[in-house]
Amino acid sequence: MPKGSPELTASRREEIINACEKLYETMSFKEITIKEIGAVTSFTRTSIYNYFQTKEEIFLALMQREYELWAQELSALSEEKDSMTAGEFADTLAKSLEKRQQLLKLLAMNHYDMEENSRAERLTDFKVAYGASLDAVRVCLKKFFPNTDAESFIFVFFPFLFGVYPYTFATEKQLTAMREAKMDFKMHSIYEIIYSCVMQLLGGK
Structure with missing residues (x-):
């Protein structure tokens, strides 16, 4: 589980979901990777695994x-x-x-x-x-x-x-x-x- 307040956890989960949604507007499911999602979030790609294990x-x-x-x-x-x-x-x-x-x-x-x-x-x-x-x-x-x-x-x-x-x-x-x-x-x-x-x-x- 990620460390931090429930508010921070919820905020980061939402940021990841929003990033995925934005990419999905122009890219296919197969093209989108966790690396691609991490590139448009405000924290490191490896941090995503604290919230989601797979795309x-x-x-x-x-x-x-x-x-x-x-x-x-x-x-x-x-x-x-x-x-x-x-x-x-x-x-x-x-x-x-x-x-x-x-x-x-x-x-x-x-x-x-x-x-x-x-x-x-x-x-x-x-x-x-x-x-x-x-x-x-x-x-x-x-x-x-x-x-x-x-x-x-x-x-x-x-x-x-x-x-x-x-x-x-x-x-x-x-x-x-x-x-x-x-x-x-x-x-x-x-x-x-x-x-x-x-x-x-x-x-x-």
Whole structure:
């Protein structure tokens, strides 16, 4: 464990996660190393190992933070609103995930490798955050749509999120390949795809 106050530990963990997030905007998961992350922090690269043992743990912590922020937003929604139509809820949910592009990008990665290369306690922390997001959606559904089977909605919606990013963002190389393959494709926005899915799951009511 790193020496220092809990505040310092939390601050340095956050700095490492922020550095990883910044690099991930222009680099791929494979390109990013702990050395690369250390180069954009205010302390030595070797100090990172006091907080995270692998780069997978750092990415897992980034995804954990994204889930936590999303769950907080949904929890506030269920507390502030007394009722919502399907269209209003689909609109709000789509907009909430439109802001969480980083989460959707992370979801498109190989979770098996990320989780396998993280310590059990780090994986547990992540699962707590993931579970909180499930609960936040569940609470909204039970409050706003009591006649909807919340578990069936979740069973479809959360696995669906893993595929949103690849359908909304493509590299120039991927676009060229699809054109050369003469694929009939149209890129859609995060908002469009999620709004459509939620409306279908709620029966468009």
